[in-house]
Amino acid sequence: xxxxxxxxxxxxxxxxxxxxxxxxxxxxxxxxxxxxxxxxxxxxxxxxxxxxxxxxxxxxxxxxxxxxxxxxxxxxxxxxxxxxxxxxxxxxxxxxxxxxxxxxxxxxxxxxxxxxxxxxxxxxxxxxxxxxxxxxxxxxxxxxxxxxxxxxxxxxxxxxxxxxxxxxxxxxxxxxxxxxxxxxxxxxxxxxxxxxxxxxxxxxxxxxxxxxxxxxxxxxxxxxxxxxxxxxxxxxxxxxxxxxxxxxxxxxxxxxxxxxxxxxxxxxxxxxxxxxxxxxxxxxxxxxxxxxxxxxxxxxxxxxxxxxxxxxxxxxxxxxxxxxxxxxxxxxxxxxxxxxxxxxxxxxxxxxxxxxxxxxxxxxxxxxxxxxxxxxxxxxxxxxxxxxxxxxxxxxxxxxxxxxxxxxxxxxxxxxxxxxxxxxxxxxxxxxxxxxxxxxxxxxxxxxxxxxxxxxxxxxxxxxxxxxxxxxxxxxxxxxxxxxxxxxxxxxxxxxxxxxxxxxxxxxxxxxxxxxxxxxxxxxxxxxxxxxxxxxxxxxxxxxxxxxxxxxxxxxxxxxxxxxxxxxxxxxxxxxxxxxxxxxxxxxx
Amino acid sequence: xxxxxxxxxxxxxxxxxxxxxxxxxxxxxxxxxxxxxxxxxxxxxxxxxxxxxxxxxxxxxxxxxxxxxxxxxxxxxxxxxxxxxxxxxxxxxxxxxxxxxxxxxxxxxxxxxxxxxxxxxxxxxxxxxxxxxxxxxxxxxxxxxxxxxxxxxxxxxxxxxxxxxxxxxxxxxxxxxxxxxxxxxxxxxxxxxxxxxxxxxxxxxxxxxxxxxxxxxxxxxxxxxxxxxxxxxxxxxxxxxxxxxx
Numbered sequence: 001x002x003x004x005x006x007x008x009x010x011x012x013x014x015x016x017x018x019x020x021x022x023x024x025x026x027x028x029x030x031x032x033x034x035x036x037x038x039x040x041x042x043x044x045x046x047x048x049x050x051x052x053x054x055x056x057x058x059x060x061x062x063x064x065x066x067x068x069x070x071x072x073x074x075x076x077x078x079x080x081x082x083x084x085x086x087x088x089x090x091x092x093x094x095x096x097x098x099x100x101x102x103x104x105x106x107x108x109x110x111x112x113x114x115x116x117x118x119x120x121x122x123x124x125x126x127x128x129x130x131x132x133x134x135x136x137x138x139x140x141x142x143x144x145x146x147x148x149x150x151x152x153x154x155x156x157x158x159x160x161x162x163x164x165x166x167x168x169x170x171x172x173x174x175x176x177x178x179x180x181x182x183x184x185x186x187x188x189x190x191x192x193x194x195x196x197x198x199x200x201x202x203x204x205x206x207x208x209x210x211x212x213x214x215x216x217x218x219x220x221x222x223x224x225x226x227x228x229x230x231x232x233x234x235x236x237x238x239x240x241x242x243x244x245x246x247x248x249x250x251x252x253x254x255x256x257x258x259x260x261x262x263x264x265x266x267x268x269x270x271x272x273x274x275x276x277x278x279x280x281x282x283x284x285x286x287x288x289x290x291x292x293x294x295x296x297x298x299x300x301x302x303x304x305x306x307x308x309x310x311x312x313x314x315x316x317x318x319x320x321x322x323x324x325x326x327x328x329x330x331x332x333x334x335x336x337x338x339x340x341x342x343x344x345x346x347x348x349x350x351x352x353x354x355x356x357x358x359x360x361x362x363x364x365x366x367x368x369x370x371x372x373x374x375x376x377x378x379x380x381x382x383x384x385x386x387x388x389x390x391x392x393x394x395x396x397x398x399x400x401x402x403x404x405x406x407x408x409x410x411x412x413x414x415x416x417x418x419x420x421x422x423x424x425x426x427x428x429x430x431x432x433x434x435x436x437x438x439x440x441x442x443x444x445x446x447x448x449x450x451x452x453x454x455x456x457x458x459x460x461x462x463x464x465x466x467x468x469x470x471x472x473x474x475x476x477x478x479x480x481x482x483x484x485x486x487x488x489x490x491x492x493x494x495x496x497x498x499x500x501x502x503x504x505x506x507x508x509x510x511x512x513x514x515x516x517x518x519x520x521x522x523x524x525x526x527x528x529x530x531x532x533x534x535x536x537x538x539x540x541x542x543x544x545x546x547x548x549x550x551x552x553x554x555x556x557x558x559x560x561x562x563x564x565x566x567x568x569x570x571x572x573x574x575x576x577x578x579x580x581x582x583x584x585x586x587x588x589x
Numbered sequence: 590x591x592x593x594x595x596x597x598x599x600x601x602x603x604x605x606x607x608x609x610x611x612x613x614x615x616x617x618x619x620x621x622x623x624x625x626x627x628x629x630x631x632x633x634x635x636x637x638x639x640x641x642x643x644x645x646x647x648x649x650x651x652x653x654x655x656x657x658x659x660x661x662x663x664x665x666x667x668x669x670x671x672x673x674x675x676x677x678x679x680x681x682x683x684x685x686x687x688x689x690x691x692x693x694x695x696x697x698x699x700x701x702x703x704x705x706x707x708x709x710x711x712x713x714x715x716x717x718x719x720x721x722x723x724x725x726x727x728x729x730x731x732x733x734x735x736x737x738x739x740x741x742x743x744x745x746x747x748x749x750x751x752x753x754x755x756x757x758x759x760x761x762x763x764x765x766x767x768x769x770x771x772x773x774x775x776x777x778x779x780x781x782x783x784x785x786x787x788x789x790x791x792x793x794x795x796x797x798x799x800x801x802x803x804x805x806x807x808x809x810x811x812x813x814x815x816x817x818x819x820x821x822x823x824x825x826x827x828x829x830x831x832x833x834x835x
Binding site (some may be wrong): 055057061073076087238365366404456457 | 665666667668670672673680681693696697698699700701702704706708709710712713714715752755759778781782783786787788790791799802803804805806807808809810811812813815816817819820821822823824831833834835
């Protein structure tokens, strides 16, 4: 029997980016907030320090900051008629664990979606005719517009101290920035990082072909910066190690750097780590969640934490699992297409390339992985899809540096993988290659979804989430098109040799591709086709607010975190200004 | 085979059997080589002071036959040449032994509930075995196969046959019975590269040999002050390990 604790105003299930944003906004509004986190606490001054942070084996290979599969994982299959098997150790994607979540180890690439992305179904219908959208492509318009979200994008930019260069400042197109972006109300808080030698080569080539290169926006402060919370971030040290680990300079933004110092000092906030939430307590008749039940992993005791407001701020899979287990909202049924929970799972379709430059000295170990130049000419509806046979797109990024040697080596195709010849090629090319990536969209498909696995269970005995996903023909065609255009840029860079890396036909759970999982608790404008409304409030439980990329209706051609943060600020604003004063549905179905 | 009764560790350090060791192609890989630092020297920058004749590192996970296999394998994957000493001289066999004895080797953070089914390659690793158990199974199966094919355990083969044997594993042409040759080879290759390129604090990459070979400076505090100056220009700095800052 769970011990019932004293009710609090709000409880957060998960203390990564969105848990911290929400906790900060709600405590500021006077609410008492408890943050539950099943992983460990992570404190930059203790846990993210030199010299131990510069340990590629510990962080990049042994995945120090990632979720522990032994207590919770998910199962995977490519198609509904296959038997799903558990992901025994993560590969294709790497969700984080502990305070800060995946925000501790992300690369920091910080984007906004395009204004047209938010109305994608309507825009495609207007431009190409509604019948051009394939029946199995279950994309929808977002229930919120770019203009509505813009002030919240801006807040999140300023929290993180994003480094970049505006391309559209209040409607004025600015050279050197992304001329395709939606209008920004303000310039980036920090100047772009210094571009790597490889990135500059790409910029020059892209320009010569008439494209619009710009430095990638990244939550990696190019100079010391004090955010609106009064927290000071350091400047990027260009150390080369930031992939899959944290930042001792506090230059890379995460919730533990930007928000937790303020929350820790706030008596209205209480953090409980090693608190593994097992379920939501759902009062179906009242259409409310009365609280959450968790197991304290330090003593094995079960507690019930009643709360006026429950915020689901776990990762994509956890959010969806809580909803399915509690029976809130109708589960998606792939056979009939009915139901919503678990629907429109999407991923990021990334394919890349490498180019080798005998005569360039590119110092691969130096610099941040975010020191990239990119072009956005082939993203979303930035280009005409007429006659192409696919929808969607993505940005291209390229650069050198940020490549420590376990994972950061590259040799031209055909080089042996071992022996003296391998060694010679490794030495010859280590400081002489540029890497490229295309950040492709994944437009939702009726065959790609999440549900509860009938066989495998987690450490608390709960059914695992089952992921059914494969890359669609649409997304393969999109990706091939992007690679073709990227190849043109690479040729114009005049490399000694290069190679393109298209994705295999089937999605595979290894090797690493992207941690950009989205969907499962999608937002929308009515309860028949979505799990949460435009304020991220569950249609079937008015005091439950779901955060993070699980609310995305589909995934666009950008890293998701910028939009995740903006949506949390937007949702928090609605809770404070509307919900707290008058608890109940904020949108009437 | 009489050779199989010879204690492998003595065999490998060449005690009284230097001729045999040379015939087996491992003499160049001997950890007794003067360039290799003593086991307890924390900083590889002191490598030049290493004494000539020392005991090998104590083993934590592997038995002597398994260790001999790993030494032979890492020396085939990373042979001694002008660019670096051999894999075992760089401590890669020690690294692998310690990794297999670590929490990772014991299957930490790994989902290990059944049922265990074969699945598709797209579904990734699906065995009940921990990395340590998997490596031991792979070593035993490879030795069974080399005995059948060449009449000897893998570590007793001359260099050319070791290369042929590993190539057969890599290409999936060796029939290892219940162990997938490709899967074992890939795991072996991955952990060998990890040991060769990781920070020396884990026992591999002794003397920061791979970092020197690549021109990788190891741990900088910062490059913020040199990133512009050395854009497209060679930058040299003596490498530093975590141990150098600790």
